[in-house]
Amino acid sequence: MLQIQNLHASVEDKTILNGVNLTINPGEVHAIMGPNGSGKSTLASILAGRDGYDISEGSATYLGEDLLEMDPEVRAAKGLFLAFQYPVEIPGVSNTYFLRAAVNAVRKQRGESDMDAMEFMKFIREKIKILDLDPSLLNRSVNEGFSGGEKKRNEIFQMAALEPKMCILDETDSGLDIDALKVVSDGVNALRSPERGFLVITHYQRLLNYIVPDYVHVLVDGRIVRSGDKTLAYELEEKGYGWIEESLAGAK
Amino acid sequence: MLITEKPHSLISNFEAVRELLGLTGPESLRAVREAALAKFAEAGIPTTRDEEFKYLPLNRLRETEYVPSYGATLSEDDLRGMPLKTLDGPCLTIVNGEFAPELSNVSGLPNGVRVRALSEALEQHEGLVMRHLGKIATHEGKLGTTNDERFTHLNTAYMAEGVYVFVAKGVMVEPTIHLRLITQADHGTIAVHPRVVIELEEGAAAKIVESYHGLGGESFTNVVHEIALGANANLEYVKSQTEGGSTIHIANQYVDQKDGSVFTSNQVAFGAAISRTDLNVFVDGEHTETSLNGAYLGQGEQIIDNHTRIDHAKPNCHSFEVYKGILDDRSVGVFNGKIFVYEDAQKTDAKQTNQALLLSANATINTKPQLEIFADDVKCTHGATVGQIRDEALFYLRSRGIPEMDARGLLVYAFAAEVLEKISIDVVREALEAELYRRLNRD
Structure with a gap:
């Protein structure tokens, strides 16, 4: 579903990604772990189509098409979803209005008709229960005045509403207490299916106790330096990133 | 050679209506009008060399020949395109400065509430009206070195018709009171000078929505408000200005707040070629709350000028102010926010924000916070x-699938809608949101 090959990227002449290779098939959950500054969030941003990166080499293919050529809205319409590390506050736009515009934009791409207001509210009330979100948040402006936990839950709520094929979670666990982490993870796990791929980006192994990955990759200095199953995450938790960095230095 | 300039029509017109104006209100008002006219004549139409009009070129006003206003006969059908056409509650309508009874219905108001044409109110309870008429609309004795009240004087010179709203002590008015001030100037370039007097006595509460709307032609609206809020009174006030594209709209609003009163103003300016509002709040009591919210949109060559002034004359008061404007094409926005904190006004808490979104390289904003x-x-x-x-x-x-053009439109809309959200009257907020959306999409 998603193939990343030898991806190199830089920002203002500073190299961030240094040849990333990764293939995600439908139904798989991949986790990317790595120390601060290793390029994890840059990878997520590039996949979602954020401006400001120079791609000097490599490619990313999504459902057989060149992902990097697509506008962000096209990626979303084709089922790619990024849960932001820092969800953006948009005063003046109600959550409901925003979600309906998004859901209908994605439906249009799939050749489905717009949902009317009644249909949409019914649909959304079902989804919101899963994330244990206060329904009054629907009438508020997008993310405005939301607590950190509410913002992250709102991201997963949007994911549930948009029903994407490929879900990227960028440090969704950061800033969450244990209860919120559990709610968010339950929300993600409810969406796991044989048709859907996940890329879970995190600094800590903790999240992976709840969202159990099929594969774990370690990103250091813009390159995947080790891949394995979930046990790799435990090993990292125990020994720290220093262990990987040292073993890399030793190999040189 | 001595060149005597012909006086401007705004001054010379007075001659024609002097006697007519004299029929309204007490005899004493005759002298008040004459004195006010003399003050305006002396000051003249301001230029951009006058500090308070630095960014407001009024050449158009100077060069236009106005005739005294006269009524126009309209029906509800003529008001079809008006954003706040009806709120299905008490409504009083002024057309071209004259009371339009056929478009007004103020029945069903509780005891102690009076909504009247000003002329009628002066006949029925002169004493009550004269408590405030001409007394609130002045900066005399207040701080400020550049106080400029010439348009207030001009309004006073022609003062006769307008609106009077009175809410007696302790009365809470449930339905929103709707005031419609409409100009229809297809048959002559008219100048109208309505005066609006609002009094909420101690503990009274009301919501008042004023909509200004133009139905064609070129005109000059020069309105003055005098709003008296007694102790613990609560007024939510909305001014929606959607005048016609050839209109000059000037409003001087004066509010006097006593102890514990709450004043919430929501100002919306979408219309007129040139619009200027001076909103002056004199806080003459402790523990008051003042919220001034403003949203405006400039398109084409529109000029939108908002001056606000809060005089914190007493201690322990809060004021909160946010003005947001969207400026496109060659439009010009002006914001001047004065806050005076008097020597006695300890523990004043005042917050002022103004933001402008420029959508075109040729749009301009001039902004000046002025705190003394x-x-x-x-x-x-x-x-x-x-x-x-x-x-x-x-x-x-965009990352949620919303196409770039739509996303931009949504964000522009949201920028101003954030202010409209503060309007608590649902139908009014929704109508103004729809109007903003319509104008942004140039429907």
Whole structure:
């Protein structure tokens, strides 16, 4: 579903990604772990189509098409979803209005008709229960005045509403207490299916106790330096990133 | 050679209506009008060399020949395109400065509430009206070195018709009171000078929505408000200005707040070629709350000028102010926010924000916060931003599938809608949101 090959990227002449290779098939959950500054969030941003990166080499293919050529809205319409590390506050736009515009934009791409207001509210009330979100948040402006936990839950709520094929979670666990982490993870796990791929980006192994990955990759200095199953995450938790960095230095 | 300039029509017209105006109100008003006219004649139409009009070129006003206003006969059908056509509650309508009984219905108001044409109110309860008429609309004795009240004087010179709203002590008015001030100037370039007097006695509460709307032709609206809020009174006030594209709209609004009163103003300016509002709040009591919210949109060559002024004359009062404007094409926005904190006004807490979104390289905003503080234990903040759409927000919307053009439109709309959200009357807020959306899409 998603193939990343030898991806190199830089920002203002500073190299961030240094040849990333990764293939995600439908139904798989991949986790990317790595120390601060290793390029994890840059990878997520590039996949979602954020401006400001120079791609000097490599490619990313999504459902057989060149992902990097697509506008962000096209990626979303084709089922790619990024849960932001820092969800953006948009005063003046109600959550409901925003979600309906998004859901209908994605439906249009799939050749489905717009949902009317009644249909949409019914649909959304079902989804919101899963994330244990206060329904009054629907009438508020997008993310405005939301607590950190509410913002992250709102991201997963949007994911549930948009029903994407490929879900990227960028440090969704950061800033969450244990209860919120559990709610968010339950929300993600409810969406796991044989048709859907996940890329879970995190600094800590903790999240992976709840969202159990099929594969774990370690990103250091813009390159995947080790891949394995979930046990790799435990090993990292125990020994720290220093262990990987040292073993890399030793190999040189 | 001595060149005597012919007086401007705004001055010379007085001759023709002097006797007519004299029929309204007590005899004493005759002298008040004459004196006010003399003051305006002396000051003249301001130029951009006058400090308070630095960014407001009024050449158009200077060069236009106005005729005294006269009524027009309209029916509800003629008001079809008006954004706030009807609120299905008490409504009083002024057309071209004259009371339009056929478009008004103020029945069903509770005891102690009077909504009248000003002329009628002066006949029925002169004493009550004269408590405030001409007494609130003045900066005399207040701080400020550039106080400029010439358009208030001009209004006073022609003062006769307008609106009077009175809410007696302790009365809470449930339905929103709707005032419609409409100009229809297809048959002559008219100048109208309505005067609006609003009094809420102690503990009274009301919501008043005023909509200004133009139905064609070129005109000059020069309105003055005198609003008296007694102790613990609560007024939510909305002014919606959607005058016609050839209109000059000037409003001088004066509010006097007593102890514990709450004043919430929501000002919306979408219409007129040139619009200027001076909103002056004199806080003459402790523990008051003042919220001034403003949203405006400039397109084409529109000029929208908002001057606000809060006089914190007493201690322990809060004021909160946010003005946001969207400026496109060659439009010009002006914001001047004065806050005076008098020597006695300790523990004043005042916050002022104004933000402008420029959508075109040719749009301009002139912004000036002006805080003068004479007390030492106060909290006053102000902030002004001028900007374009936030990239972060744009990317967020696009990443959810919303196409770039739609996402931009949504963010522009949201910028001003954030202020409209503060209007508590649902039908009014929704109508103004729809009007903003319609104008942004140039429907």
